[in-house]
Amino acid sequence: MRLTRPTSALLLLTAVSWLTPAQGANPVALEQVEWPRNTSCGGCAVLQFGMLEIQLPPALVGKIYIATSMASSVHLIPPDGDPRHDVVLSCTSAQELVDKYGRKLSANQFLEQLGHPASSADPWAKIRRVEGLDNAIRHTHTARDKAHAYWIRSTPPNSQYTYLVVDNAPDVYSLSGALTPELYAAILANLRLAPAP
Numbered sequence: 001m002r003l004t005r006p007t008s009a010l011l012l013l014t015a016v017s018w019l020t021p022a023q024g025a026n027p028v029a030l031e032q033v034e035w036p037r038n039t040s041c042g043g044c045a046v047l048q049f050g051m052l053e054i055q056l057p058p059a060l061v062g063k064i065y066i067a068t069s070m071a072s073s074v075h076l077i078p079p080d081g082d083p084r085h086d087v088v089l090s091c092t093s094a095q096e097l098v099d100k101y102g103r104k105l106s107a108n109q110f111l112e113q114l115g116h117p118a119s120s121a122d123p124w125a126k127i128r129r130v131e132g133l134d135n136a137i138r139h140t141h142t143a144r145d146k147a148h149a150y151w152i153r154s155t156p157p158n159s160q161y162t163y164l165v166v167d168n169a170p171d172v173y174s175l176s177g178a179l180t181p182e183l184y185a186a187i188l189a190n191l192r193l194a195p196a197p
Helices: 006-018 094-099 106-115 125-128 181-191
Strands: 031-032 046-047 052-056 063-065 073-077 087-093 134-144 147-154 160-166 171-177
Touching: 046 087, 052 181, 087 094, 087 106, 094 106, 094 171, 106 125, 106 147, 147 181
Parallel strands: 031 134
Antiparallel strands: 046 052, 063 073, 073 087, 087 171, 134 147, 147 160, 160 171
């Protein structure tokens, strides 16, 4: 069977629209997924950022950079040294996260609500758009003990966003940038909560 040009174009358009959320749509709902399994991490560098202790494999992170003007964030540079593909680990207060939208919720409650699709008339539709859910292909939540990770997986590979929340902690951590599934799994697999040294 031979496809004519209009049929081919229609099939391509259908495939693209099926894979890409429509502008202004909020189709992505929060999915519950398993926490990545613990793995041995030979040769890993240990980074403690606030109360998070993270093991970073050298195959995924070549350098850790902290700008003196941005002490509340850490840049994880990939092994190829290209800073355009870094992941930024940062910290903000949980109160600041929810207050910017005028919501009286805990960080977990806010992020759970963010995971519910909303009609365009619902104020949450605008919040979801600001948080990047209009460009998301997937939105997942996983939890282990007191730690929760909410990953907004975007179409552009360099604009991923993950919130890391610890129950009853005053701060929320985030990972943003070129976060790959491999680095995400490596960070969570051996994540520990640790007091300041």
